[in-house]
Amino acid sequence: MAHQGDRRQVVDVPHHLRVSIRTRTHDRPSTATARWTRRAVGVLAFAALFEALGRAGLVDIGFLPPTSVILWRAGELLVDPAFRAHAATSMLAWAIGLGAAALIAVPLGLLLGSVRLIDAATRAIVEFLRPIPSVALIPLVALVIGTGLQLRVTLVIYASLWPILYNTMYGLRGVDPVAKESLRSYGFRAPAVLWWVSLPSAAPFIMTGFRLATGVALILTVSTEIVAGRGEGIGVFIYFAGIAVPARMDDIMAGVVWVGLFGVVVNALLVAAERRLFAWQHARLGAHAGAPVAVGAGR
């Protein structure tokens, strides 16, 4: 399998794998409470530092608002109907793009990962397209299809396709050939083996790819909105806050806080889902050294 890892970037490890590694390297696994305490302390320290920096008067308070001001503004925005409409539009584009990307990338990954001929025939195209930063495509695509919802969705689909596609293909390569043979020996043909063995076996990797894609999709949604600079969306909100005179730094930061929070929550939910769904993988890898590593297309 090593030769397949050519020029591919290791971006993330499925969360359940990280857990198994941690429990093996430390004698005493940290409890959930201790972990959460440490995280909270880190966040609070950062918030305090930022607050102090803003209050110190080193820079204009309008240019670098302290934490309390940003959070207050974020709270205000939560009940502001205009901001909520922006947020809803962004989430819609994010969700549609992500869903469509998964619907395209998983079957495509299964096809490329299981039919060697198709994989070989498309490899050159894939390797050419993959390193192009999706953000660089925004102006080009905007010229072709306009700047509405379709622009965001198109770019979100394009960008989130890669992590899902790559992890699906990577997961398929790791399927145990003996497991496949054992089903083949009962007369199951290739599609049935794919469904009953390859797909569930690759599922933890597909899920990791999807989790990486949620972040990529968020980046693309907001950047596309900022570049497009019209219509509705959190990016549009941030864009207008930026070109206002004087610039509304508190609005920009509050918008960013909401985007970041959304990303963190989605990630945490998916990590929890991975742990629940793929406990079998976690338990198995706890007993074996050399945990496989998921690949993602980082942007």
Added chain:
Amino acid sequence: MLEIENLTHIYGGGGPNEHHAIDGLDLKVADGELLCIVGPSGCGKSTLLRSIAGLISPTGGQVKVDDVLVKQTPDNLAVVFQDYSRSLFPWMSVADNVALPLRRKGFDRRKRRAAAQEALESVGLAEAGRKYPFQLSGGMQQRVAIARALAYRPTLMLMDEPFGSVDAQTREDLEDLVLEVRRLHQMTIVLITHDIDESVYVGDRVVVLSKAPAHVVGDLNVALPGPRDQITTREHPDFVHLRAEVGRLVRGHTVAH
């Protein structure tokens, strides 16, 4: 009827790791027969079994099951793999592992479950159905793999060192279980083992393979009186004589009379 004619298999032909695993092997197994195959480690036993199951296409010769040339896996076949733990699906419960192949038989859910539970009981794992394979010991996993094959009620069952990881007592129980199953359900069984005593105790016939590349060097009929019994059969003079003969063949000596 299983017929193997002039079977030859070379792995990685032409490459630097070329390995001649099987060389001109001929073998016929009658319906309902329980054939044991013994041979030195690495001689090509698993390769032979995979050729019979249609999992690899041999580079030469042919395999026929009921007069049909094996190109894909023949119908009504079950295999117990040597790598039993890798052949189980870690994401499924033990019961689901055993029940899955029964989809091929068109059984509905209830029928699949009942058959799986019955097979698990027969290998002494009545309580393990809801567990996952990784929660079981190696020996228990091996019995799950056996249960999966038994539940399928194949007409031809291929078993590759099926009792390697279980304790001596369980091993004897499983040997008797295989004899019982064969008697009740009329199936042909090809059982690979490295245990010479086991081959004579379980088999109607023992075939001894040479060192790689494998071919048949000995073919012995096991005619032991009465039903097999772990104690009395093993002390019978014919048993003692046969196991000595098989032992000599495995070690490459000619049979002494």
